[in-house]
Amino acid sequence: MLSRTADHLYWMSRYLERAETTARLLEVGARNALLPDLSGGYRNDWEAVLRAKGGYELFKEKYDEANQRNIGTFLFFDAENPSSVLSCINAARENARVVRTALTSPVWDAINTSYQDLKQLQRTERSKLSLNDLSEWTMRVCHLVRGAISATQLRNDGYSFIGLGTSIERADNTARLIDVKYYVLLPSVSYVGSGLDQSQWALLLQSMTAQRAFNWTYTGEITASKIAHLLILNRQFPRSLLSCVQWTCDHLDDIAAAYQMPTRAQDVAHQLLDDLSRAEVEDIFDEGLHEFLARFMARNAGLANTIQDVYLHGMPA
């Protein structure tokens, strides 16, 4: 397959996944804002959301106040914010448009229709759109596209590159979502274990649609370590870091098998998988959750760069 085609497929699914994460953050933020502000000691929750997404500086430049309305605009509609749902859906659709011929028509339809719907949403009065509606719409769109991919795409190398985009981006995004928790709590470490702490963890579960998954998998009360286990190390949970890395490895193995030629991308991926498989929740908290997540995101990004070098630039050494 043409390297550029693979590149577009990969970025199409990365942007789609990113749109979904932004929508999830929007939801976390909206709900978080409903929690009582019991202390002046911790930061504005919206700010935490923005910091996790890396758009805080841009937001401060453009808007006066971090209120619900402004954040909603910034995270959903703002074309200048590269992570806004609008920017991500547009970018996903642009990537898809270039490689239309590598997609089935149901997949293209799903992406193109969301793009047209989004234009319609832009024209709708803001007072008629709740943040919940917007984030739910985004997730529905992402499910629809992924469903179409799963149901109709040929299981060839193109499918693997689409899958890689999703798994690489999702690993990064899950790590970022968990990290919101870190920003929210800082600097009051004393809140760990308090009632508020509990409700924030529960919120994190909600943002990943994981409440039921949690209840089915773990017994007893919600604790930080159980939730960390679910989101980082649980192989059954499809957004956990371990699941994502496993998925990345599977796709890379499929590609190596199809081309009958492994590359260093497979080595790097399996190394990451091995390390993560051996990790324990206690070690992660000992290291510091934020430090662990930062380290993971850096390695995941390194893996993404290797994939770019080996497959998507078309000139493997």
Added chain:
Amino acid sequence: MKFGVESEGEKMSANDTGIFNEMLSGDQVRAAYTNLEQWHRSMPAELRSLKQSEAEALFRRVGITFAVYGEGGDPERLIPFDMFPRVLTDPEWRRLDRGVRQRAAALNAFLCDVYDRREIIRAGRIPEHLVTNNEAYEKAVAGFRPPRGVFSHIVGVDLVRTGPDQFYVLEDNCRTPSGVSYMLQNREIMMRMFPQLFMENRIRPVDGYAGQLKKTLASVAPKKCQGEPRIAILTPGQFNSAYYEHSFLADLMGVELVEGQDLFVEGDFVWMKTTEGPKKVDVIYRRIDDAFLDPLCFRPDSMLGVPGLMDVYRSGGVTICSAPGAGVADDKAIYTYVPEMVRFYLGEEPVLENVPTWQCAKKDDCKYVLEHLDELVVKEVHGSGGYGMLVGPKADKSTLEAFEAKIRDRPENYIAQPTLSLSACPTFVEEGIAPRHVDLRPFCLVGESIELVPGGLTRVALKEGSLVVNSSQGGGVKDTWVLAE
């Protein structure tokens, strides 16, 4: 200019204009159109507008949009689609078929000749300066004979009609004629929306085009190619107005759609960058202009092409379709000589006539043109897309004067033709149907054999009275039916 056959008065008005309405013969609806005439009359207005929006939704969904150069606005605009089909009968088509194939063969023979022995010039049938001073003449390929001696693999011949039996060739397109995706999609959409029409009329299919195109391209693979040739379509990229067509054709043929950045030259071959490493490319159907093909050979600032491509081409490592330099045959000054080419190379009389043309480069012609400017259509020799054109009878005084000055300044840059009374086809308008002017572009394939699917792209000038059918200037398209015998 509303018309119909419902009342005597309206019928008369259609005939009085002196414009040939392809649906009518005298007062009667022609047999080929009887069924369509009933179809449109029995269609309630609500159903019609429903179908029209359905068609638009289909076009938008499959992504057939059209970017208009330099106009801004929506880059993904739709070309208006008119649901009323244009019909050609079997005898009409047989003549066009013969004429188009003949023309395609002669144009290719001419190209082979002017880049080689130049017999037609030596025989004094075409003036040498028209060839050698032509901007489209590529010195870089002089003496090179492409595989099977084919320069122009896809020839788009633009035809207009002025009467029941009178067709004229308006121009030839030997480089990269576009629009074939509309021919295919218009049919697809009509079949989906009005299957009944296809049961009631014996309409010859056009969907063999992609297969024939692939066969044509494979048949001109270079000698160095062993085994199944790898074919790629070279596009300037997604921002090109015809990008949809490029990707559509790549998809139908199952070949790669590449940009210049996907290709590179190494050794004696052209390679494309794939996820499995470099793969050799044998035939390139390019949809970019000569000037952008190879920055080492042509425009050094081109980012669209492939450095070194021309060297590989000239040493027989890759075939470029259409061949660099093919444009010299479709220039408006050369156009006048195409009937001469048919006689010279094929020893036949041309089946299709040219529109009488005055060349301003010739003193007498120029004098005539300047004296009759308000009756004529004046075109730039190298222009295309309906730009830089004067329609004399429709122009106001200041426009005429401005054009006169331009012609006096650079006479060799202009040709002129009489304002033809173009035929019209029934077209849906607000209040029903009305005649609108049309042209026709069939797509002829030249490789091991010459192929022509029965049909083409009918463009229609949607504005009442307008003669300009170009999609860049508000023209629309129609499905074109060729009826089986």
